[in-house]
Every structure is written in structure tokens, then in C-alpha cells.
Amino acid sequence: MPSLKRHFLKTTTGLLAGLLLAGVASAQGFPTKPVTLMIPYPAGGLSDNIARRVNVPLGAALGQPAIVDNLGGGSGSIGAQKVLNAPSDGYMVFQGSPNELILAPLAISAIKYKPESFRQIHRIALAPMAIFVRPGFPAKTADELAAHAAKVAKEGKPMTYASVGVGSFYHLLGAKMSKDLGVEMTHVPYKGGADAQRDLFTDLVDIFITPYGPAQVELVKQGKMRALAVLTPARQRLMPEVPSTTESKALKTFTAEIGTGYFVKRDTPEPVVQALHQALQKTLGDTQLRAGLFAMGQETSPLQTLAEADQAYKAEISAYQAIAKSINLQAQ
Incomplete structure (x- = not known):
């Protein structure tokens, strides 16, 4: 019986080793x-x-x-x-x-x-990331955005911000902006950036904080949305005319990538x-x-x-x- 047990263990060990070697190979x-x-x-x-x-x-x-x-x-x-x-x-x-x-x-x-x-x-x-706003958004600068957010929050109509979903980085940035400004803002989650942009174009949501590239720059040129500020410490090469949040008073420390x-x-x-x-x-x-x-x-x-x-x-x-x-x- 001991010899059978040894044979079984030896055979099992050999099979496991073979399978492991096959997996590695x-x-x-x-x-x-x-x-x-x-x-x-x-x-x-x-x-x-x-x-x-x-x-x-x-x-x-x-x-x-x-x-x-x-x-x-x-x-x-x-x-x-x-x-x-x-x-x-x-x-x-x-x-x-x-x-x-x-x-x-x-x-x-x-x-x-x-x-x-x-x-x-x-x-x-x-x-790099930027704050994009709907075409009809009244604010032109980060400081004007802060003033507008405070005004509409006081009126019971909080500013809305889009994201690509609950818990996304874009959601956290919007929530952090709301906290930094000390005003209520309403989160509107979407399945993806394209969906969020669509509603931004049609004035259904106020702002969308998102990474950007030439496609977004072209949409800005077409007037479908506006770039209010970039979130990098310095201005960016794709939109050199758009100021950094660090140039504002209200959002001076609000940066991200x-x-x-x-x-x-x-x-x-x-x-x-x-x-x-x-x-x-x-x-x-x-x-x-x-x-x-x-x-x-x-x-x-x-x-x-x-x-x-x-x-x-x-x-x-x-x-x-x-x-x-x-x-x-x-x-x-």
C-alpha cells in the first residue's frame, strides 16, 4: 500500500509539473x-x-x-x-x-x-484638461463662472456639470469645484464623453470638465461649445488663447491632468x-x-x-x- 501511495503522489506531482511547464511554454x-x-x-x-x-x-x-x-x-x-x-x-x-x-x-x-x-x-x-461650457453660458472667465455659480445656487437653480459617470474623475472634479467654490452644483452623468458633449452643444448642461484634443478645439472653433479655462498650471499649445485656472482668483488652485x-x-x-x-x-x-x-x-x-x-x-x-x-x- 505505501508503494501505491508513493506511486500516486509521484504521478500526480509529475502531471502538475507537466501542466505548469506547458502553461509557461x-x-x-x-x-x-x-x-x-x-x-x-x-x-x-x-x-x-x-x-x-x-x-x-x-x-x-x-x-x-x-x-x-x-x-x-x-x-x-x-x-x-x-x-x-x-x-x-x-x-x-x-x-x-x-x-x-x-x-x-x-x-x-x-x-x-x-x-x-x-x-x-x-x-x-x-x-491636459479644460472646463468647457455650453454656447449660451453667460460666464466668459473662471472668476465669472464662480460668480454665476453662486448666483444661480442662491436662486435655487444650481449650475449643472456633466461627467462620464458617477465616480468618474470628471465627476470628482466637478464635485471638488463645487466644494472649492462653496456653492451647490448638480451632477449630470453620461455613458461617455460624446453623449456629454451633445447635451453641452444644445445648452442642456452647463459645463463639462474633460481631457481635450484637436476634435474639441475644432468644436470650439465651430461655436458648438466654449473653452473657459485649462486645468494645467500654464496655458496649453492647442489652445494658447485659453487662460489657465491658475490665472483666476476663484479657481487658482484648481488644476488636474x-x-x-x-x-x-x-x-x-x-x-x-x-x-x-x-x-x-x-x-x-x-x-x-x-x-x-x-x-x-x-x-x-x-x-x-x-x-x-x-x-x-x-x-x-x-x-x-x-x-x-x-x-x-x-x-x-
Whole structure:
């Protein structure tokens, strides 16, 4: 009997070792089929535009096509959850930001995943942000906006601000502005930036604080909306005529920017993560991509090691959770 037990243990151990080696070998051969880039917003927005500039050079670097898949809703959490529901094999990569992975779980009680469930492979870009207002909005400057917000709040008709969903970074910025100004403002959430812009164009919502690029600049030129102020400490190259919030009195300290990165499930095999990381680093060196991101108003990310990318993400988790706490964000 002992010999049978030893034989069983030896056989089982051998099978497990064989399966492990097979898994490692499979991971090291990654990728052998197309890789999906999960974009958690509808087509046509800034996130989608970034993905459609990245996917071609990334596919070339991987040796397999990189396919863009748009799935909006739930402040980006629906797309994020789809990645978590997929196998941990690297064939579904999430393109996102603190919006979807850190803030959405803090704001939406139905979301059960945690930011730590994801691992950042590499940041791709940093985006400047601006306060855009509807065409008929009476304020022309940040200080006039503050005065208008106080006036309508006193009249019982609070100023409205759009976001891409409850708990999104844009929601937090609007809530923070409301707190900084000491006046009530009403949050109006949308599924994506394109939907928010549509209602801004038709005077259905007052302001939309969002990243921007040439598409938004063109909409401003067409008179569909106005750029009131940028949230960077200095004026920006795409809209040099638009002042920074730091030039105002009421919103002098109201600044922000947001990054876009690529994430996988944290338990994705290390050889797969390394392959994706190397491909993204190669992609960041593509001159057409860099020119395209630059034209969109995006600042291309410097190269990061895997450790640096992961540490940066962990730092963002702490920072954004602190912002959410400061405005008393409650899950709904």
C-alpha cells in the first residue's frame, strides 16, 4: 500500500509539473492570436481615438493584430469587468485610467472589483484638461463662472456639470469645484464623453470638465461649445488663447491632468506581461503614434519599467481614494 501511495503522489506531482511547464511554454509563446484592447467608452471619444492610434503599431510590435473593442457604461466598469471575466492570458488588455479602475468602485455599490485586481503594464499618455461650457453660458472667465455659480445656487437653480459617470474623475472634479467654490452644483452623468458633449452643444448642461484634443478645439472653433479655462498650471499649445485656472482668483488652485494606461488582470503570467510591456515600449517609439498623440494634445508617456508602472498605479490608488474621501464620495 505505501508503494501505491508513493506511486500516486509521484504521478500526480509529475502531471502538475507537466501542466505548469506547458502553461509557461504557452505564455512564453504569447501572442499566437489577436489581442483585444478593451475601451470602456463608446466609439468617437478621446479614449477611442487614442486606441485607434495605438492598435496598429502595437499589433506590429506583437506580431498579431490588436483589435479595438468599445464597451461603454457604468463609468467604464462594464468594460473593466469584462476584462476580469476573461482568462488571465493577456489576450484582453484594458485601456483606461483611475476613472474606471479606482474611482468607479468607490462610487458604484454594484461594482465588486478592487483596483488591486489590475496591474498596469505601461502608461501611454497624459492628457491636459479644460472646463468647457455650453454656447449660451453667460460666464466668459473662471472668476465669472464662480460668480454665476453662486448666483444661480442662491436662486435655487444650481449650475449643472456633466461627467462620464458617477465616480468618474470628471465627476470628482466637478464635485471638488463645487466644494472649492462653496456653492451647490448638480451632477449630470453620461455613458461617455460624446453623449456629454451633445447635451453641452444644445445648452442642456452647463459645463463639462474633460481631457481635450484637436476634435474639441475644432468644436470650439465651430461655436458648438466654449473653452473657459485649462486645468494645467500654464496655458496649453492647442489652445494658447485659453487662460489657465491658475490665472483666476476663484479657481487658482484648481488644476488636474489624467493619464491613460494599459492594464491586465494581476494574476496574468509574468512572461505574458513582459511580452506586452516590451511591445508597448516599442509602440511608444513609433513616430507616427507620437505625432498623432501630440496632435491630439496628449503628452506621450516616458518609458517605464514594469516595476515603475505598477508603483505609479499603486500611488494613484492612494491619491484618488484620498480625493474621494475629501469630497465624501458615497457609493450609490
